[in-house]
Amino acid sequence: MTPFTYARAASAGDAVQRASGAGTRFLGGGTNLVDLMRENVERPAALVDVSGLAARITESGDGGLMMDAAVRNTAIAEHRAVRERWPVLSRAVLAGASAQIRNMATLGGNLLQRTRCTYFFDAAGSRCNKRSPGQGCDAAGGFNRYHAILGASPACVATHPSDMAVALAALDAVVHLRSASGERTIPINEFHRLPGDRPDIETELAPGELITGVALPASPLYARSTYRKVRDRSSYAFALVSVAAALQVDDGVVTDVRLALGGVAHKPWRAWKAERALRGERADAQAFAAAADAELADAIPLSHNAFKVDLARRAIVAVLEELHGAVA
């Protein structure tokens, strides 16, 4: 680990003031950043600790929920309103990591966690455009079983590792940001970027900009939502494929649906095409499969991950059938 200075932020305003210098990173729970620093992938000159800032979950006037960025994963998963009105979010959080890590990890840090691509982690021995722009990508022709099938580029085939963010993508959450020049909000589905030719730039955050919270919008639809994660072992593993979904069926017809995929792309993948294909259709296995096919027609598998296309199709159908069964 390279040396760095450490300061604890007293407030969000204090944090952004302290983060004006190059090489400064915000520190949340540290579950990803500290690990990457130990691997010499991240080498910040200064850490500004924001893990002690506000960590409230509060009802907003419009029936939604406002979650501060320093809220721990466990606090989100166990929150009564989240469990009852946004169950997909509680399920997604509980599907991620271990209880110890969920007790440490923060909401803001979760959105900014970096890929688990092993070539990205291997600073000493592998080429990676995300870690060292312009270096090349050893994953594209290497062991890419865990990598992207949608939205990848020649420069990068990495996936975003978060479960929570997949649920937030399905829920149209809104990310609240603060910088020295003021505050702004950005929809979660516009927050993360596809890799293109700059996979090292992963979000729309400006340098020194801080995530202060995430807002959950209200909708009766979200109460009928769930999350399914497919992985190599039944707990404590990153997703091969995951599905966040919410479904409204009236008189046998899909009147509203939200669908997002994890483990398949550089960002939480909102399945807009599948949603469009499904609205107005009869809620049956055939329509669910057709919707999945509409989304996955764009998939470009790599040498070791063609199975993800079939896996994603089956997982989408299974989750929609589960939700339909629950509401029938």
Add this chain to the structure above:
Amino acid sequence: MQLTINGDPVETACDPRTSLLDLLRDHLHLTGTKKGCNQGACGACTVLVDGERINSCLALAVQMDGRQITTIEGLGSAGALHPLQAAFVEHDGFQCGYCTPGQICSAVGMLRELERGVPSHVTPVLSEQQFALTRDELRERMSGNLCRCGAYNGIVDAITQFHEEAP
């Protein structure tokens, strides 16, 4: 920085790169907490911070100013075993013993989470207030602690017995 470790106030200073795990083991010589993977994958370094279980290898010591840390040394000793330690002995909840301090600290934190009504990945109905500690629930809730000897059956039995006999 000032923190409380196993009930005792501790004043110390260290390089910001020092993890809580290294502070405990190398600076304060509390070697009960073990270093397994040092990357948050095995749970051997699990300690309780303000009563909640965390991986001490992923926490920077400087973040712990003002916090209350409990390690395995704070739960029991050779002459006065914590009842959970006694249950691990009774049920062969270990072979080499390297993961055991982390398993026990984790189980203490896990049972507090259960009592608080925190759901898990295998909880069937999220909206319920309390959850029974079934074998599936226990295994899921303890999945952050690996045992390479494979003493899981004994670990599950030990924690189950402790939980059922707890007042």
